[in-house]
Amino acid sequence: MSAAPAVDRGVLISDPQYRKFRDLADQAYKKRQELSNKSQQAYKQGDGKLAHQLSEDAKKQLKIAEDYNFKAAEYVFIENNADSDGNEIDLHGLYIKEAEYILKRRIVAGIQRNESLLEVIVGKGNHSPDHIAKIKPAVETLCQESNLRFHIDPKNSGVLIIDLKGARIPQSWNDIQPIGAYIKPQGAYTQSSYNHQQPQFQQQPQVQQQPHYQQQPQYQQQGGYQQQQQQYNNNGNNNNDDLVKVLQQILCGCLNLLKK
Template identity: 35%
Template sequence: MARQNAVKRQEYAEKSKAAYSSGNGAKAKVYNSSKPPNEIDLHGLKVREALDITRERLARFIRNKETNLIIIVGRGNNSVNGIAKIKPAVIELVKEYRIKATPNKPNQGCIFVEPLPSNQGFDFSWIDGFFRGIFQKLFSTIFGPWQ
């Protein structure tokens, strides 16, 4: 079993290196992660890459009825002027899903995600994000990239 894990680790390291060399930092990071299964680390990614990875992971979180997920977004210390870009973008994305997200838990660079309590009734907050996304795509198609 240890040998199989070592082979798999080497295989992932090679895939990570190849992805990084081809300019795909997001894919490289996925192969090079040793985080627990309920964590994703978005440090060092571009916002679009971070959002793509988060969408995929949130879909799996919901589909598998997981109890919690920690999204590590960082504090923005390495961003231009120290202003976080990934964290606010991920917080906006999470609003599109029927889940509870608590920023700054377990620490300032994280977002803690959990299912909504069953007694909370219907949550229609995702509608705003859904229509905002459609508007942004439509705007981008007509006028160019969304700023």
């Protein structure tokens, strides 16, 4: 078990590359808001053409923001889970909606595999700007609302342990595509197999509404990400190998749910 040192991986949220992606996303969100305000002003002044153009520009900034948040979530998730045990998942550095979406899918997969428990590394908020934990209370609320039994690790308050034995997840979770649904046996995963599987995933209702994410294979072409994924796939993890292999698929849906 590596729960105690694993929490210290949360310092990655101050990693320059991670912060760069999040900061660029924030800048794009601000530009989007400015353009949206200008569009409304132009419309009120009777300049429909200008209002439309500004509105389109605002949409472009929204996509830019979502793309950068995608990169940030992908980067921090892979790094933080690279040395996790098979029954662990580290949510450090993810926004709440990102963390909730991924955790639900991990729980579904764990129940299907008859796993007894899942250790969720939520942190203590030590690395948050205001030193207030955000992921931990969100995960606790998710478990309470879903009638999932859980407790805080007595040895580490930054780890929440969810009891999966006999767990009955909400009916709505049954429509969520489980992690590993498109995973080939270990060692059979390749770049081409991912590209072949992805359109099948995009046909799911949750993803159909996010066409801008369907055009994001370029993220897998990033050399740094390929190196991270290769290192991760070679470390012998089982369940979390599945997480990395479908990381981009599950993030496609969750990032569109993220509201600034």
